[in-house]
Structure formats: structure tokens, C-alpha cells
Amino acid sequence: MQLSDCRGLLTGAGGGIGQALVVRLCEGGARLLLVGRHLEPLQRLRQRYPAQLEIVQADIAEAAGRQAVLAAARRFGGLNTLVNAAGNNRFSLLEDHDEEGIAELIGLNVTATLQLTHCLLPLLRQQTRALVVNVGSTFGSLGYPGFTAYCASKFAVRGFSEALRRELADTQIKVLYVAPRATHTGMNADNVVAMNDALKVAMDDPQTVAAALAEAILREREELYLGWPEKLFVRLNSLLPRVVDQALRKQLPVIQRFARDKS
16 A cells, blocks of 8 residues: 555554554554544644644543544545554563463453454444454463563464455455564563663664554555564564573563563
8 A cells, every 4th residue: 555545544653662553553644543542642743743643532442432433534535544553561471470460461452452453343344445453462472481471462463464465455454563673662560671781682663663563554564564584583582482492481581671670
């Protein structure tokens, strides 16, 4: 899809990747409806691209929020692209999680994503060509210590993308799945960044991820994984998981140390 033809709805628009993606798409000529819980970053973006952006402040984890988004999408004049980029992360050993935190993470990353897509599919069906773009993660294919709940949520998003793609195979709607690796955003706490430094794990900047997402939309790539050697580990994990088990076993003491560091 040419970016100039894109009339898209973007969740998580106030986040690091979300804001970078808005800039990238608007520079390509897209018109966007931005969705986020916090109004200030959405307003800053709209001031930069007033002719191309509309905004709606809503919590998509709530039924009322999803209905507000649906109403705004109808006023927007229809959609041919839905980008599910809203998400949350939590770096902690599972035994140190609390039940409310697990429910909140799964509720936003999985349940709200499915429910909002369900709400908006009728609008996408009205178009001659449409895209659903789900932002996943390397951890949607590679279980990693310290991110058990997050991995569970992103494994679910990957499965959702695959199933929905097959379900809509006889329609004009294509489903894309883009899996970034670790990224420098506010979603990653200081101990995550420190652990990645200690393990020499590379982190992309949001602009790099946004460029890849925009390219996936332009080329309508059904699956895209970012980063090296992360792509290799994803493939290796699917073929020889015991090899990855052994590699991560060596990292486990470092991961545990940073996961328990609440400073």
C-alpha cells in the first residue's frame, strides 16, 4: 500500500515506537487517527501535522474506550489500515509478579488488541484493500527469562496474526506481523537497559523500528523480524530449542540479578 493512500488508525500512538511511526507515515502522506490514553503526546503530533491527523483519547482495554475509537473511526471517514501498536511490558521473575499486573499486561497486549480488531473489521471490509498490522516482538517467538508474562502475550499476538491472516485469506484484508527486537523506549525500565548492556544485547531506536514498519506497510510483508542475531535465534529456537536453552542457561544468573533489582 502506498503511504499516501493510507487512512490508518494507530493505537499506542503516544509511545516511543508509536510517535516515530506517526512521523514516518505522515512524511509519506498518510492520514491517521491516533489513539492513546495520554492526550499530550497526541496533541503535539497533531500540531506538527494538523492536516493529516485526528486524535482520540481512549483506553482500549475498556469497552467504553473501544466504542469511542469506533465512533471516531466512523467520523474519520473509514479506514484501510489498522496498526495495533499499543502494549505494555514488565521485566520481573514470574514469582515476583502480582496477579493484577499479569491481568493488566495480558488485558492490553492480547485481549484489547483482539477486541478492538473485532470492532473495526466491518469498517476495514468496506475498503477495496485493507491491512491489519500487528506489532509483536522477538519475544513472541523466543521465550526469555524475566519476561514470561510479556512473552506469553506476544506469543498470543503472533498466533492471532497467523490465524486471522488465514481466516481472511479470501477477503481484501491482509494481516501483517512485525516483530521488533529490544528497543529504546520508555516501556523498558532502567534495569532492562542495564541488563542488555551487560549481556551486550543491541537495542534499536524507535525511528529504526518505525522505518521497518512503514516499509512493511508499503510492501505488504506478511511477516517481518528485526535485528541480527535475533532473527537467527528465532529460527534456531524453532528448529533446535535445546541449543537456545543452553545459551540462555548461561545468561540466567545475570538475568536474575537484574530482574530482582528494583532500584
